[in-house]
Amino acid sequence: MIKGASNDNASGMKRFSNELPNARTIRVSEIFGPTIQGEGALTGVPTVFVRMGGCDYRCTWCDTLYAVDSSFRDKWKPMSASAIMDEVADLSGGKPLLVSLSGGNPAIQPLGCLIDMGHEQGFKFALETQGSVAKDWFSKLDNLTLSPKPPSSEMETNWEILSECVAAAGPDTETIMKIVIFDDEDYAYAKKVHQRHPQLKMFLQPGNHTPGTVEEEEPVIDIKGVMDRMRWLIDKVVDDGWFEVTVLPQLHVLIWGNERGV
Ligand SMILES: C[S@@+](CC[C@H](N)C(=O)[O-])C[C@H]1O[C@@H](n2cnc3c(N)ncnc32)[C@H](O)[C@@H]1O
Ligand SMILES: Nc1nc2[nH]cc(C(=O)O)c2c(=O)[nH]1
Numbered sequence: 610m611i612k613g614a615s616n617d618n619a620s621g622m623k624r625f626s627n628e629l630p631n632a633r634t635i636r637v638s639e640i641f642g643p644t645i646q647g648e649g650a651l652t653g654v655p656t657v658f659v660r661m662g663g664c665d666y667r668c669t670w671c672d673t674l675y676a677v678d679s680s681f682r683d684k685w686k687p688m689s690a691s692a693i694m695d696e697v698a699d700l701s702g703g704k705p706l707l708v709s710l711s712g713g714n715p716a717i718q719p720l721g722c723l724i725d726m727g728h729e730q731g732f733k734f735a736l737e738t739q740g741s742v743a744k745d746w747f748s749k750l751d752n753l754t755l756s757p758k759p760p761s762s763e764m765e766t767n768w769e770i771l772s773e774c775v776a777a778a779g780p781d782t783e784t785i786m787k788i789v790i791f792d793d794e795d796y797a798y799a800k801k802v803h804q805r806h807p808q809l810k811m812f813l814q815p816g817n818h819t820p821g822t823v824e825e826e827e828p829v830i831d832i833k834g835v836m837d838r839m840r841w842l843i844d845k846v847v848d849d850g851w852f853e854v855t856v857l858p859q860l861h862v863l864i865w866g867n868e869r870g871v
């Protein structure tokens with residue numbers, strides 16, 4: 610077991626009335642798809658999302674608060690790996706495809722068995738995490754996206770644990786860095802991440818300053834503002850001569866705005 614600050618059961622999290630205490634139970638916020646992966650290295654690839662409930666961070670601009678804030682935990686369903694794979698296979702019509710594990714922070718859930726089970730059925734697995742908790746089962750993943758959080762999130766990066774995440778994934782998992790950028794300070798942070806992990810491919814993603822609130826039924830989105838930030842970010846990368854980086858918008862946000870389940 611690799612060192613990391615897992616908050617599983619550590620923060621007085623209440624158990625569901627129908628949840629049996631089982632170290633293999635996975636807290637699921639939502640399962641949806643097939644859709645396309647909208648972010649990072651696998652942008653455009655058809656995928657089913659399994660979004661886990663619970664996060665050890667509270668980013669100021671988080672676009673999935675319903676999978677983070679414990680006030681929503683009665684909506685998170687405790688599921689076994691086989692129940693999750695049944696639902697994924699139902700959605701994909703039984704055809705293997707890429708399964709994207711996100712959250713919340715999926716790294717605080719016991720996902721090793723799920724990945725083994727899905728692999729046996731021909732599915733591939735990608736996971737998105739902020740890099741605050743390292744797990745030995747990261748080495749089972751096909752793709753790991755580490756998305757450490759820049760200053761605008763108001764979260765602190767634990768650089769040691771971030772390195773442990775990279776080490777845990779090992780040589781057989783394709784690991785990339787994806788940093789959300791809102792301003793100059795975030796850009797400087799991304800350069801620091803690159804300096805610490807020069808061997809990893811790096812993606813920069815313009816921040817969505819209108820991620821919507823959970824109360825809004827049809828959350829308004831300022832696409833023009835997001836695209837202005839995308840243009841600013843491209844200019845910055847080009848002027849800076851940072852040619853190893855890839856700049857990509859959140860494709861699903863451009864297509865569907867802040868809609869959930871897409
Ligand atoms: C919702 S998070 C869940 C996974 C994990 N907790 C993480 O942050 O990497 C998935 C991705 O969405 C990004 N994200 C969240 N809110 C965003 C926003 N307002 N604008 C742009 N990207 C955002 C995160 O940085 C992360 O890369
Ligand atoms: N289509 C689509 N692509 C995504 N990439 C990362 C997502 C996430 O919320 O983790 C996401 C999402 O929610 N939908």
Ligand code: SF4
Nearest residue numbers: 664666667668671713
């Ligand atoms: S780490 Fe990810 S899920 Fe958690 S609050 Fe930040 S963006 Fe949201």
Ligand SMILES: [Mg+2]
Nearest residue numbers: 672673711859
């Ligand atoms: Mg999202």
